[in-house]
Amino acid sequence: xxxxxxxxxxxxxxxxxxxSFAERTSGRFDGLGAVAFSRIxxxxxxxxxxxxxxxxxxxxxxxxxxxxxxxxxPGMLQVARRRHPGLELVAADGAQLPFNEKSIDLACSAQxxxxxxxxxxxxxxxxxxxxxxxxxxxxxxxxPERLEEARARxxxxxxxxxxxxxxxxxxxxxxxxxxxxxxxVDERIVESEGRxxxxxxxxxxxxxxxxxxxxxxxxxxxxxxxxxxxxxxxxRFRRSRMMIxxxxx
Numbered sequence: 001x002x003x004x005x006x007x008x009x010x011x012x013x014x015x016x017x018x019x020s021f022a023e024r025t026s027g028r029f030d031g032l033g034a035v036a037f038s039r040i041x042x043x044x045x046x047x048x049x050x051x052x053x054x055x056x057x058x059x060x061x062x063x064x065x066x067x068x069x070x071x072x073x074p075g076m077l078q079v080a081r082r083r084h085p086g087l088e089l090v091a092a093d094g095a096q097l098p099f100n101e102k103s104i105d106l107a108c109s110a111q112x113x114x115x116x117x118x119x120x121x122x123x124x125x126x127x128x129x130x131x132x133x134x135x136x137x138x139x140x141x142x143x144p145e146r147l148e149e150a151r152a153r154x155x156x157x158x159x160x161x162x163x164x165x166x167x168x169x170x171x172x173x174x175x176x177x178x179x180x181x182x183x184x185v186d187e188r189i190v191e192s193e194g195r196x197x198x199x200x201x202x203x204x205x206x207x208x209x210x211x212x213x214x215x216x217x218x219x220x221x222x223x224x225x226x227x228x229x230x231x232x233x234x235x236r237f238r239r240s241r242m243m244i245x246x247x248x249x
Contacts, residue, residue, distance in 0.1 A: 006163070007072055007093065010115060013163045014052070015075040020204035022053035022079045029056045029110060029139070032190055035063060037243055038137045044105035049094035049126060050112025054080035054087050056139070057108070061086060068104075070094060094122040097129055104129040110139040113173075114157070117165040123180030127248055135247055136182055142189065142242045143167040149225035156224055159212050160200060170242055182246035189242050196235040 014021065034056070040046065043065045048057045051069035053076050060067055061084075069087045071077050077089040092098050094109070094116070107126035113119050126136050143150035143166075150169055157164040168176070170189065177184060196217070200210050217235055221228035226237040 006117065006165075010163045011073050013161065014073040017204050018053065018073070018075040018079045020201055021076070022055070022083060024198065024201050024204060025053070025055055025111075027055075029059060031192075032139065032241070032243060034110075034137070034139060034243060035059050037186065037188065037245060038106055038108075038135065039245070040064065040106050045103065045131075046106045046108065047097075047099070047104045047126075047129065048108040048110065049097070049122060050109055050115070051080065051087075052076045052112075054084040056110035057087055058084045064106075068099075070097065095125055097125045099129045101128055102131045102134075105131050105134050106137060107134070108137045108139070110137075111141065113138060113140040113176075114167050115163055115165055119176050120179050123177060123182065127181050130248060133247075135185075135245055136177070138173070138177065138244045138246075139241060140173070141167050142173060142240050143169050144225040145169045145171060146225065149223065152220060152223035153226065156213065156216050156220075159216055160205070160209065173242055173244060177244060177246050178249075181249045183249045184244055184246045186245040187242065189240055191238060191240055194237050194239045195231070196237070199237075 040063055042063055045066040046060050046064040047068040049070050051057050051071050054069055057067045057069050067087050069080055070090045070092050074091050077091060080087055081089055107130060116122055143153045154167055157167055174184060217228050228235050228237045
């Protein structure tokens with residue numbers, strides 16, 4: 001993934017939050033149409049790097065013959081085993097996948113790339129394991145193209161979660177895939193509305209971190225381009241996710 005200190009930080013953050021993370025993020029991918037977008041064929045082998053508690057990989061049940069969940073954090077995989085028994089779980093680094101070349105039909109990463117400061121080596125590994133005709137599917141939050149807004153959004157994301165590396169604008173997402181030797185064949189940006197109360201559960205995030213995020217939103221939320229609007233004691237905002245489908249160059 002990156003340096004050892006980053007791996008330790010990610011494990012610590014997600015070991016602590018594994019149970020509530022699974023509940024909070026349940027269903028967040030359901031409206032994306034990711035399975036159809038992936039062009040997966042029945043009986044395919046699907047791999048997800050940074051699979052967490054398995055919510056994204058679960059979408060491929062009944063279509064894929066094998067669903068391989070790779071994650072750095074054993075605690076997240078333990079929750080995945082309980083919630084999604086059909087997954088094959090592998091504790092490993094996405095930059096060093098323990099799979100042979102030409103063994104994976106669809107290699108995915110969903111909401112993981114923004115935790116990785118150097119995504120190209122991970123994407124190259126995903127490319128390496130593809131079968132002939134195989135594809136890479138990346139789903140991740142994206143920042144605005146405007147530099148000032150992207151900086152403010154990343155500052156907010158880092159306050160919320162210190163393991164955050166970078167939310168990249170769509171142009172940068174395309175660049176990192178191309179740098180990994182991949183050719184983009186389709187892309188889609190999906191807009192949705194979020195609420196602070198769902199983005200940060202009080203039982204999952206430390207109280208001081210939640211307070212710091214609230215202060216940032218009150219003082220500088222307009223700088224992020226996320227359209228923050230107060231709603232009683234809550235905040236509403238806009239979020240953007242990008243889906244990219246790619247093949248070997």
